[in-house]
Amino acid sequence: MKTLGKLLAGFWLLLLPAVAAAQDFPTKPIRLIVPFPAGGPNDIIARVIGQRMSELTRQPVLIDNRGGQAGVLGTDAVAKANPDGYTIGIVSASALVISPTMEKVPYEVSKDFAPVTLVVTVPEMLVVASNVPAKSMTELVALAKAQPGKFNFASAGVGGLPHLAGELFKLTAKIDVVHVPYRGAAPAINDLLGQQVQMAFLDLPVLLPHIKAGTLQPIALGARQRVPTAPDVPTTAEVGMPDLLIENWYGMVAPAKTPEAIVAALNRIANEAMADPSVKEKLADQGLTLAGDTPEHFRGFIDAETKKWAKVINDAGVPTAK
Helix, strand or coil: CHHHHHHHHHHHHHHHHHHHHHHHCCCCCEEEEECCCCCCHHHHHHHHHHHHHHHHHCCCEEEEECCCHHHHHHHHHHHCCCCCCCEEEEEEHHHHHHHHHHCCCCCCHHHHEEEEEEEEEEEEEEEEECCCCCCCHHHHHHHHHHCCCCCEEEECCCCCHHHHHHHHHHHHHCCCCEEEECCCHHHHHHHHHCCCCCEEEEEHHHHHHHHHHCCEEEEEECCCCCCCCCCCCCECCCCCCCCCCCEEEEEEEEECCCCHHHHHHHHHHHHHHHCCHHHHHHHHCCCCEECCCCHHHHHHHHHHHHHHHHHHHHHHCCCCCC
16 A cells, blocks of 8 residues: 555646646746648648737747648648647648558657647539539539540649549449549639639638639538538538538647646637637638537547548549558
């Protein structure tokens, strides 16, 4: 019993500094890594939430843009940071799920990160060029089946979520359309507007101006429910394809070995920031849906997304570099 008592006393002595640190956290600026250049969706999300986190904690939240390799370089910087809670990142589905499935990356998601919270989901919308004679999913699928191999779908690059969204669409609808990859969403949209390609799944925010202008025809939204920024566009479930759920997402992570008490503190601060009405309004205007959850749920979500997209990659025969 004396030995057990000493062990328990030693355990609490080791735990007390971490608990005390979490109670005071943060006591200095937090570095928030964004694995993409300034101005993109990831950067906008981080700045809006980071500003509110700064107000709540009375400590600066410093945005550190680390673009490169579709988010992999900045995500790796989070993995290799000091695990004290003062360097965190808001990273993408591509860097946490898709790239590790398709190619060798310098980190192992399950071992190198402490998930904090899912931050936002970003619906992917299926649109067609103005010269495509289809205004509904039924019409588009019928058109593609009548002319196999004639139609193209654009993406923002090989292996990105818009590419895999198109592959999942092909599998779900049992159609033959040809993938045309671009180096980003902007050139893909330019060729959609120029009628060089016929359709694409892309992030809702980059499509909204063209939907409102009437220059692209929306077909369906790969989300669980309709969104206020495009209320007339049905979800994929509403058009008979409930398995065609395609949402990009961004989540907050810390380096592995960050003390659980500090992760819990970050989770509380981030969720409080996301609950702020002004934060909700600013991100809703961009077509983004705030999430917010527990570290445990977010880890399970990452695992489920990894399995989902690995199956799509395998079933569609998408080439990988692993």
